[in-house]
Amino acid sequence: MQDMALRPSRAVPRTLAEVASRAGASLRAADAVAAAQIAVTGATVDSRDVRPGDLFGAFTGLKVHGATFAAAAADAGAVAVLTDAAGAEVLAELGVSLPVLLAADARVAMGEAAALVYGDPSRELAFVGVTGTNGKTTTAYFIDNALAQVHERRGIMGTVELRIGEETIESPRTTVEAPVLHGLLARMREEGVTAAVTEVSSHAAALERIAGVDFSVAVFTNLQWDHLDFHGTMEEYLAAKAKLFAPGRARRGIVNVDDQWGRRLVETVQIPIETVSTHVDDPQDADWVVTEADIGLDGVGSRFSFTAPDGSVHRAFSPLPGLVNVSNAMVAIAAAHAAGVPLPHAIEGVATAHGVPGRMERVVERSDRDPLAIVDYAHTPDALTLALQGVRPITPGRLILIFGSDGDRDQGKRPVMGGIAADLADVIVLTDENPRSEEPAAIRTAIRAGIEQARPDLHDVHEVEPRVAAVEYGLRLGRPGDTVIVTGKGHEPTQEIAGVFHRYNDRDAYLQAQARIVAEREGRAVDPGVAATVTVHGPVTTPTSGREDRA
Known part of the structure; x- marks a missing residue:
């Protein structure tokens, strides 16, 4: 960058x-x-x-x-x-x-x-704000590619990057402070940008980082258990999200009503709203409705059909696997269309969106010797559930999960996520995420308690630190039919331990590990990598490939 x-x-x-x-x-x-x-x-x-x-x-x-x-x-x-x-x-x-x-x-x-x-630059752009617990980044990138069908120069601001045209830098946070936001929009206008997308976190809305902005379209993806250490209750969490939809703040909105919080949001907002329903097994009354979905097509994305507000039926494609990404794609199509993109162009733009960093990102492709290795940002109970359910249909063998949970954040979700891992993954590699000021072992203990509730003998539960070693350990456990997925950090370029930010990225950890594995196969000298502390908590009931003994 x-x-x-x-x-x-x-x-x-x-x-x-x-x-x-x-x-x-x-x-x-x-x-x-x-x-x-x-x-x-x-x-x-x-x-x-x-x-x-x-x-x-x-x-x-x-x-x-x-x-x-x-x-x-x-x-x-x-x-x-x-x-x-x-x-x-x-x-x-x-x-x-x-x-x-x-x-x-x-x-x-x-x-x-x-x-x-800065001359009210948001009023001169097709400017879309995306909020929600899960899917903000993926949906924002889908919208950006849909906008690209009619806008040559665009900007994007969010969790991964700040981008103006072809210029990009790492983003310091999901939503920048208000003066930076307006300054960036003014710089975009100066550079000939005509459309932009930003993610809007609940913290940003609560702390008024979007004050003074005029959004063309406000987008809501979902509301799930997260950030209650900051907001206190789900009701307050929703109230923060609703700030994006205030009159004078956004001209119109797109709201996913698959969960109760989206439906409650629709009841309270006072701007024009179009609703989206994407769960084919539990469709809601909505303007945009997904009626059919083929999930995990060819191990990559999913095809789906939807009905538009005028009653017309269309076929579309999500380039990422899982029902959650059908939802993200449908919301993005509706949002881009609301921002002025003709519907066929919006459908094509989402279908051809490039990979989103750290979101169902395929790092090592499946081969006759290697498992499929994926990075995903899932860091909430619902996101973890959807991620594991999303990759199961493209996994002929075992599903191997490498994960942890953040320090100094909502502690109540740790055992819940442990239980989800025990229910949906075949093999668990428990490690650290961003411990921050907390003792890493204490965070892992809380997660392990949830695992043990669902899997009392802790079979196929491995505890490994540091995280870089855990990624290699999990990759070495994998066989050709397996899928290895590391969750929680996604694109993040650092890991925070005891208040210190260390350069670290899950994708890089996979690639470094794979390079050592390939070197071993070819009989070349191997960098030993980082020493691992490994605890196997229960019996290993699934036959392994023999690769883990070199972790």
Whole structure:
């Protein structure tokens, strides 16, 4: 990846008074007169990114208030600070002399301010926002390829990357902060981009990172058990997602009503909505309805039929396996069509979408000597269920799962995911995901408790650390008819352990392991790789290929 400018090369100056008016923020009496003469040319919430002429946004943080960094922002050229009452007190204590814009909700105000400063670029693009627990990334990439049928230059922002045309960098988070979002959209407009897609996480919606945006289409995929450590309840989780569908935020919406949460969302939103139903065994009353699906066609994707809102029937193709990707494909077709893509072009665009990084990504193809090896981001109970169910039809042999669970996140899902693994996988390789500040062994113990509930003798349960060694161990267990799938991290380029980010990627771990396996076959010198700590918890009841003894 390369460096990429995250804002336009120039912006039309706006006066601080104009910015305050758009943001709904008040100016101190001492600053009001000068505000008409102060030019604002950029916006940021990170003091390290301040450029001369910027408005600096300072919010309440997890550890400290952003106003703590206002002096550094001033030194870098910020012309004013937008903050809340708590931030104003910090500024007074520090003696920061910049003009202050005071807002009851500084995050919302900052989004509106950034939109004005960068010329409201979202209003000039076909801009699609995708939210939901599972499927955001896959659906966003499907939509992007559908938009490509009529838009030569596009942008995408999400979990994997930030991309403008052919430029791309690793994404720092699923949804960037509001000033970055508006700055990127303005840069896209400057580069001739006419359509863009962004993923919208529930955290981003709750923290108003999409404030000031005008979405052409808002998309909801599903709501499943996740992030309850942040939201508390599923109802609050849904309320955060619903922010994307607020009047003035999105012009129209596409909502998958396969689960109760999608149906509840439809009852509450006040913008025009088209609904989608994709479960052929439990169809819902909807505008777009999948009526038939051939899952796992040729071991790759799935063909399906659907009825459009006008009653016409169409055939389509999902390039990724599993019913979940029929759902993602159908939602993407409806969303692209809502964004102005003719329906035949939307169907073709989704069918020809390239592989999505870390989403049912085939890394090692099945051969007469090797298992199929797949990377998938599944990190919630429902996503893990769908991933394992999705690859079962393309697995003539055993299904070998390599997985763990995040630290410092919802602990209640760990034993649940262990039970799912025990029910749906033949062989389990339990390892670490992102332990963060937690003790990795404690996370694995919680998962193992769930495995043991469903599989009391813990047969075919192997516990291996570190993760890179677990990936190789699982790959070596596989025979030609088997499928090895590693879940939880997907595309992620790092692993967080004890607060330190280490470069790591599941796809790379597979490729490195496969290179060693091939070298062994050919009698070449082999890099020994990373030493593994292995515990086999129960009997190995399935005959193995003999490859695991070299892990």
